[in-house]
Amino acid sequence: MDLLNYWEEAVFILFCITTLIQICYFTGIFSRLAFYTSKPKLQNQQQPVSVVICARDEAGNIIKNLPGVLVQQYRTTHEVILVNHNSQDDTKYLIDELKKTFKHLNPVELTQEAKMIAGKKFPLSMGIKSAKYETLLLTDADCVPASEYWIEKMQDGYDEGIEIVLGYGAYHKAKGLLNKIIRFETFHSALQYFSYALAGMPYMGVGRNLSYKRDVFLRNKGFSSINKIPGGDDDLFINQVANKNNTAIVLDPEAHTLSQPKKTWGDWLNQKYRHYTTAKYYRGKHKFLLLIYSATQFLVLPLAIVAAIFFNWWIVLSIVVVKWIVQAFVYYKSMKKLNEADLFPLFLFFDFWMCLHYLLFLPALFKKPKKSWN
Structure with missing residues (x-):
């Protein structure tokens, strides 16, 4: 009987500890995003910008999304670099037609594969090296800016000493539970990487909406240290080069990008698996903090149920x-x-959903990354 009482109290204490840790994360870290207000800038100095987009067999997305990038209202000089990486569809012909109207569209044609460089890093590196301007703004072919002021709003995140600007890559809203789960998980990821950046511990960005200085890329020898890892051209690169002094965030809705979410559960699960395979390569302190948060988030509700049954509901x-x-x-x-x-x-449904989420995607941490990027 004494052993049983001890077990009941131990579960309750463990429940209290995990709950306290969760509350500390929300009040100490995530509240930074909740209460964040951007500081008004006394003077906006718009710099020339090179937008870099990589495409591989993306003709359909180019038709739908690239015009939104090409018609941006940005008073300062800018260019749009579209890297066509060995596409077998009509991408090249679409680029040729668009080039006739939009003179600031600068295509880069790649017809070969890079040996020993996995994923998207080779075409992205070629696009960055082809850039005329120091400020780079990255997005994907399946993304469209949320407004015609996307470049302006993202560029406005730069200030003295800032070399990296993190943006939000959202998904289009649609009916159905899958759409809401995809958008919540995108929000939940952003809640973390924005809040950590505001806490002086930036650890990732998303390639759908990310800006950094060309010198940061060249100074760190591009993706050379992560070339053998298929993913990571956005999150792992930022994990290596970002710090509390050189990173800023932009939350303005006009600075968001929008993508079409996956339509089936299978496609979405495969996409998430691919994203999670890079987390194991983060810096130690980031892995530790993310692990503690994820573990306590997963445990708190099961422990609550057990403690409510055997201790005091x-x-x-x-x-x-x-x-x-x-x-x-x-x-x-x-x-x-x-x-x-x-x-x-x-939000209560999503709180329970996250328990299932961790069960679904835990194997991704041990899975070998897929070599192709598209």
Whole structure:
């Protein structure tokens, strides 16, 4: 009997510890995004910008999305570099037609594969080396800017000492549970990497909406240290070169990009698996902090259920409600900033969903990355 009582108390104590850790993450780190307000700049100095996009058999996406990049309202000189990486579809012919109208479109044709360089890094490197200007703005062929002021708003994130600007790559809103889950997980990732950046610990960015100085790329010898890893041209590169002094974020909805989310659960699961395979290569401190958050997020609700059954249900429920209040407050304010407020009514569902999420994607941490990037 004494052993049973000890076990019940141990579960309750473990539940309290995991809940406290979660509350600390939300109040100490994630609240930085919730309460963030960009500082007004006394003087906006727009610099020439090179937008870099890589495409491989993306003719359909080029027709839909590239015009949104080409018609940007940006008063200063800029160019759009489209790297056509060995496409077998009509990409080249579409680029030739668009080039007739948009003189600032500068295509780079690649007809070979790079040995020993996996994924998207080779075409992206060629695009960056072809850039005329120091400020680079990266996105994907399946992305479209949320407004015609995307370049201007992202460039406005630069200030003295800033070399990297992190943007938000959102997904189009649509009906259905899958769409909401995809958008929530995108928001949840952004909540973390934006908040860590604001806390002086930037650890990743997303290639759908990312800007950095060309000198950062050249100074760090491009992707040479991660060439053998298929992914990581965005998150791993930023993990290596970003620090508390050289990184800023831009949250303005006009600075977002939008992508079409996957339509089936299978396609989405494969996409997520590919993204998670690079997390094992992050810096040690980032892996530790992300692991503690993920582990406690996964454990807190199962421990709450066990503690409620075997210890005292109303005490457990009271603690969970406190956690949910803190979490809801941070989620609501952050979702409003990222134009995802329609997801807030489902935040309790998403809290339970994350337990299943970790079960689904834990194997990705041990899976060998896929070599192709498209």
